Amino acid sequence: MVERNLTISPTGGGVGAFVEGIDIAAGLDAPSVAALRSGLGEYGVLFFRGQHLRPEQHIRFAEQFADINVNRFFKAVDGYARVAEVRKEPDQSRNIGGAWHTDHTYDVKPAMGSILLAKEVPESGGDTLFANMYSAYESLSDGLQQTLAGLKAVHTSRHAFGAQARYHRDMNGRLGNPQAATQDAVHPVVITHPISGRKALYVNQAFTVRFDGWTQEESKPLLEMLYAHGARPEHTYRFSWKPGSIAFWDNRASWHYALNDYHGQRRLMHRITLEGEALEGCCA
Numbered sequence: 001m002v003e004r005n006l007t008i009s010p011t012g013g014g015v016g017a018f019v020e021g022i023d024i025a026a027g028l029d030a031p032s033v034a035a036l037r038s039g040l041g042e043y044g045v046l047f048f049r050g051q052h053l054r055p056e057q058h059i060r061f062a063e064q065f066a067d068i069n070v071n072r073f074f075k076a077v078d079g080y081a082r083v084a085e086v087r088k089e090p091d092q093s094r095n096i097g098g099a100w101h102t103d104h105t106y107d108v109k110p111a112m113g114s115i116l117l118a119k120e121v122p123e124s125g126g127d128t129l130f131a132n133m134y135s136a137y138e139s140l141s142d143g144l145q146q147t148l149a150g151l152k153a154v155h156t157s158r159h160a161f162g163a164q165a166r167y168h169r170d171m172n173g174r175l176g177n178p179q180a181a182t183q184d185a186v187h188p189v190v191i192t193h194p195i196s197g198r199k200a201l202y203v204n205q206a207f208t209v210r211f212d213g214w215t216q217e218e219s220k221p222l223l224e225m226l227y228a229h230g231a232r233p234e235h236t237y238r239f240s241w242k243p244g245s246i247a248f249w250d251n252r253a254s255w256h257y258a259l260n261d262y263h264g265q266r267r268l269m270h271r272i273t274l275e276g277e278a279l280e281g282c283c284a
């Protein structure tokens, strides 16, 4: 089906764009897929409304962009190993992704992004914040940009998903497989984005532990400065979900933060994660 009405319009906030004139369940033609891919690279996250996809439709949409990554840590939707549940029940206090991060940076080939579909949302609350890692980089001084261009950083999942991680305690078995949390990866601190070719800041508070060749203590002040800088309101946009809303984010161009402000209510999302590639530095 030809999507002649497809439009991609910037949110007006610091990151992301709204996609309209599209019915994902009906299937997309190649030009529409190409437009969405380049929009993703340009805006970092694409938002859609009213897309009440069944798991097969969600999978078919995802497969047009990349291979699906089967998440090692999240429980899957019954009968669909490739669709993960991002669920918080009324009796749970912690949520998934409730701090600034970008997914899978502890992998040598980090996931390119995720397609998160809202199934059940709280009456109010449960928004997700996104931040723009192009503008985060571009708004640093020339001097700091040059310093960062020469650096790599170490990313790990051990503290977040490993057997000792606090994260597991309140998740009632919805996260599993702590023995799989053994990855470490080294990535450039400033990457060349694989789709847009633009430079993006590529460290995040959840998984980056130090600069390569530096101690944790030496790294901490500069990393914390970068985390605070990336989260400045001018780089961000806050998305409010309704059932059928989708956020399709690019992990290399954005961070995200799932707000945990809806205690006593259920929130259920279906998530498909897409495989990515090894990341190139900006300025070799």
Ligand SMILES: O=C(O)CCC(=O)C(=O)O
Binding pocket: 086, 096, 097, 098, 103, 114, 116, 127, 128, 256, 257, 258, 259, 269, 271
């Ligand atoms: O639930 C959300 O809004 C996002 C959760 C998250 O961080 C993720 O699915 O990667």
Ligand SMILES: [Fe+2]
Binding pocket: 097, 101, 102, 103, 256
């Ligand atoms: Fe996440």
